[in-house]
Amino acid sequence: MAERMDAYWMPFTANRQFKKAPRLLARSDGMYYWTPEGRQVLDGVAGLWCVNAGHARPKIVQAIAAQAAEMDYAPPFQMGHPKAFALAEAVAKIAPAGMNKVFFTNSGSESVETALKMAIAYHRVRGEASRTRLIGRERGYHGVNFGGISVGGMVANRKMFGSLLAGVDHIRHTHDLAKNAFSVGVPEHGAELADDLERLVALHDASTIAAVIVEPIAGSTGVLLPPKGYLERLRAICDKHGILLIFDEVITGFGRTGQPFAAQTFGVTPDMITCAKGITNGAVPMGAVICKQGLYDAFMQGPEHLIEFFHGYTYSAHPLACAAGLATLETYADEGLLTRAAQMQGTFADAVHSMKGLPNVIDVRNFGLVAGIELAPIAGQPTKRAFDVFLECWDKGLLIRTTGDIIALSPPLIIEKSHIERIVETLAAAIKRQA
Numbered sequence: 423m424a425e426r427m428d429a430y431w432m433p434f435t436a437n438r439q440f441k442k443a444p445r446l447l448a449r450s451d452g453m454y455y456w457t458p459e460g461r462q463v464l465d466g467v468a469g470l471w472c473v474n475a476g477h478a479r480p481k482i483v484q485a486i487a488a489q490a491a492e493m494d495y496a497p498p499f500q501m502g503h504p505k506a507f508a509l510a511e512a513v514a515k516i517a518p519a520g521m522n523k524v525f526f527t528n529s530g531s532e533s534v535e536t537a538l539k540m541a542i543a544y545h546r547v548r549g550e551a552s553r554t555r556l557i558g559r560e561r562g563y564h565g566v567n568f569g570g571i572s573v574g575g576m577v578a579n580r581k582m583f584g585s586l587l588a589g590v591d592h593i594r595h596t597h598d599l600a601k602n603a604f605s606v607g608v609p610e611h612g613a614e615l616a617d618d619l620e621r622l623v624a625l626h627d628a629s630t631i632a633a634v635i636v637e638p639i640a641g642s643t644g645v646l647l648p649p650k651g652y653l654e655r656l657r658a659i660c661d662k663h664g665i666l667l668i669f670d671e672v673i674t675g676f677g678r679t680g681q682p683f684a685a686q687t688f689g690v691t692p693d694m695i696t697c698a699k700g701i702t703n704g705a706v707p708m709g710a711v712i713c714k715q716g717l718y719d720a721f722m723q724g725p726e727h728l729i730e731f732f733h734g735y736t737y738s739a740h741p742l743a744c745a746a747g748l749a750t751l752e753t754y755a756d757e758g759l760l761t762r763a764a765q766m767q768g769t770f771a772d773a774v775h776s777m778k779g780l781p782n783v784i785d786v787r788n789f790g791l792v793a794g795i796e797l798a799p800i801a802g803q804p805t806k807r808a809f810d811v812f813l814e815c816w817d818k819g820l821l822i823r824t825t826g827d828i829i830a831l832s833p834p835l836i837i838e839k840s841h842i843e844r845i846v847e848t849l850a851a852a853i854k855r856q857a
């Protein structure tokens with residue numbers, strides 16, 4: 423096995439450790455994966471926050487197969503195909519009111535780059551070319567491209583890669599265990615952290631700032647929830663200073679929080695939403711930027727024969743992705759999955775909060791069908807305790823995700839109570855074993 427694994431340089435993986443003891447997945451259906459040996463593994467993380475309708479859904483499988491046979495590829499520049507328009511319309515229909523323009527990409531990272539470029543260009547086409555500064559947040563994750571890691575706030579993702587984008591700054595993150603540990607749903611304390619944006623406006627001047635990008639719920643950095651009132655306050659400050667607000671909904675989009683988008687769940691409408699993952703149920707790579715009519719209109723000036731936005735990808739609105747996306751949105755609608763997290767969140771919250779009191783558990787937090795369980799690190803060996811829990815769960819037939827010493831759960835939205843019970847039983851036993 424070892425030689426045959428040599429060629430593949432695996433992403434975000436401890437390659438040498440993995441290749442010594444590989445963890446392989448070979449098949450998937452519904453709530454489960456199976457290993458090549460046929461061992462069943464319960465999916466506690468919807469693949470990687472993307473398989474919201476569960477695996478191998480027939481409608482999606484058939485749509486992809488049929489599209490591959492009918493038309494494999496169509497160029498997206500100066501050409502179009504019907505499913506691209508249909509999917510854009512379907513996405514706009516479930517997006518927050520007024521957000522009705524959809525630009526397609528192939529991943530969350532590309533959606534972020536697209537949104538950041540749109541923001542800077544938007545100000546320029548309106549005659550405010552000095553607004554080029556981008557503001558992110560500490561502990562933010564916005565994918566791995568240069569714009570995304572520049573506005574992102576994960577040191578390991580940034581420190582190796584030189585000087586990044588110029589003209590970026592960060593507001594403080596909202597994670598405060600001293601005040602908010604074991605909150606059920608959004609935490610009480612910390613709305614005032616949004617005022618940190620006023621500090622950066624005072625430092626840089628609003629006339630230099632194009633946009634602020636935040637995740638409504640930060641996923642990759644360990645399920646960091648927005649304090650009550652925080653997102654509203656951020657919106658108000660952006661409005662006051664003419665700054666665009668971008669919600670990175672790559673993980674919160676498509677039902678994770680109990681509404682199609684977290685913007686709707688939290689009642690705060692940004693100027694742009696970046697999304698990916700759940701748009702195709704993870705079955706074909708795809709991302710999108712959803713924006714307000716006014717933002718699009720600002721570009722639709724000048725001679726009609728000229729390209730308005732010099733940006734796009736060879737695979738923007740790929741026919742297979744569009745077919746998968748349409749079938750995915752139909753599946754979500756048929757089964758009420760975009761609001762199912764709201765129905766299941768009470769059961770899920772009770773189950774995950776039952777882990778309070780287990781050894782080394784210093785926080786449990788939840789919203790919709792997302793939970794974070796934070797463990798005290800082993801002295802001198804950060805990340806090890808959580809990763810050992812991950813390995814133990816894998817051995818016992820449960821897939822979870824860890825970041826630092828935080829365990830994240832984000833199961834498919836089709837989850838039933840019995841799956842929730844099995845996830846929590848397996849995880850609790852693994853946490854106890856690592857004590």
Ligand code: PXG
Binds near residue numbers: 470528564566671673
């Ligand atoms: N923004 C956010 C908020 C994300 O969560 C991306 C952008 C980038 O998407 P792509 O498709 O380029 O990977 C993400 C991706 C984890 C984990 O462990 C989460 C992501 C990726 C890898 C791991 O939580 N989210």
